[in-house]
Amino acid sequence: MRPKVNEVFIPGAFPKYTYVSRESEEYEETYESRLRYCLNTAGFLTSIVGPSKTGKTVLCEKVIGLPKVVSLTGNDFKDAEDFWITLAKKVRLPLGTAFVHQESLEGEGLAGTKEARTASRSESYGSNKDEVINFFKNNDLVLVIDDFHYATENMQYEIAYQLKDAIRYSFKAIVISLPHRSDDAIRKNGDLSGRLNLVNIEPWTPDELKEIAITGFEELGVTINDSLVTSMAQESLSSPQLMQSNCLNLGLLREDDPNIDLETLNVEILNKTYKRTSLNHLTYQEVARKIKAGPYTRGKTRKSYTTIHNGITADIYELVVKAIAVDPPTVRLSTDEMKQRIDSLIEKAEDKPERKKIVNTIQQIQNIINTSEQMYQVFEYKDEQIYILEPLFLFYLRWGKL
Secondary structure (H helix, E strand, O other): OOHHHHOOOOOOOOOOOOOOOOEEEOOOOOHHHHHHHHOOOOOOOOEEOOOOOOOHHHHHHHHHHHHHHEEHHHHHOOOOOOHHHHHHHHHOOOOOOOOOOOHHHHOOOOOOOOOHHHHHHHHHHHHHHHHHHHHHHHOEEEEEOOHHHHHOHHHHHHHHHHHHHHHHHHOOOEEEEEOOOOHHHHHHHHHHHOOOEEEEEOOOOOHHHHHHHHEEEHHHOOOOHHHHHHHHHHOOOOOHHHHHHHHHHHHHHHOOOOOOOOOOOOOOHHHHHHHHHHHHHHHHHHHHHHHHHHHOOOOOOOOOEEOOOOOEEOOOHHHHHHHHHOOOOOOOOEHHHHHHHHHHEEEEHHOOOOHHHHHHHHHHHHHHHOOHHHHHHHHHEEOOOEEEEOOOHHHHHHHHOO
8 A cells, every 4th residue: 555645755754755865975975874973983072064954853863763862952052051951851851959968068167158059059060960961871862953053152152061071971962053154162162173073964956856756756656757856856945845845735736636647747736836835934924024124214215126027116125035036046146146136127227226235235134134033044144145044935935925
């Protein structure tokens, strides 16, 4: 009996039927083999860096085994709470209450003093740490901290400090972060020099993404047109999660209408698939609206530009959003490429904005992002390059209702 579509294509969990093992050009071996080596190197911390939604967590689950993964995010760690207590709560480990002997304190005349309270906290801290490390080792658990960049800068250095000491006792930990985000606390930490295993995840190629569709639809007993698969791979923006979503929605559309023929290239069905996938990411509608609105103008009216789309007008902030979304889809754009895209959207040559204005607009958008909640952290402008940190956001710009 064949599996169901939603059992084959799984965007948000481990894909049993459509897991794709990739080989890294940098390491000349599979990512699974590289990570397995890292975890078997005692006394080393593992740092995984790669674009958003590229399967970094799924890789860990594949190599370690889901029951052995203790998963946290940078946002789970608060400055006010001890690192080891946070871990203990996650694994539901009841911590013993450490204390300093009263007789000793009284003999030294320290009972009830600040020194006594400090000593008590220190002993409790040491006890908590030892208990957690032993629990992880005895149960063969691996700590995986995803989205490390979400932790505050102070907390990042605190986590690095605690892990630096813990790995000496064969405590296994993996820290996952995005490129272009500050991970100095880990990768540029002098105390971790010589004790850090690095895994750089490269973006998925179209051929690797196509393998998800080919394998999955074959599992379902469905023949699918190669051009159709190629289109989905391009629209999935190097993200296996997006590819899984697009394949899932295409498969569900076919379930609703068995007459849909996937052996031919059906643009109408593809567009319907992408629009359905975009409905899963409606939260980005508000992100797009906030970026398009730009900073408060204090009653001033921004210059409007007449676009090539039936004379529809747009201000410079709206043009930036539209330019990011046009063909071909890409998660990295230089300032000059942005100017070319914006120029191509404007009807009159004399109306095209200067490069300086475009740079200023992008910087203003970056300020909006920097002062907004985590949901809005979708792109980063750095060294005259726009990096789309969240491919789901770009996909929504292309196919969702703005």
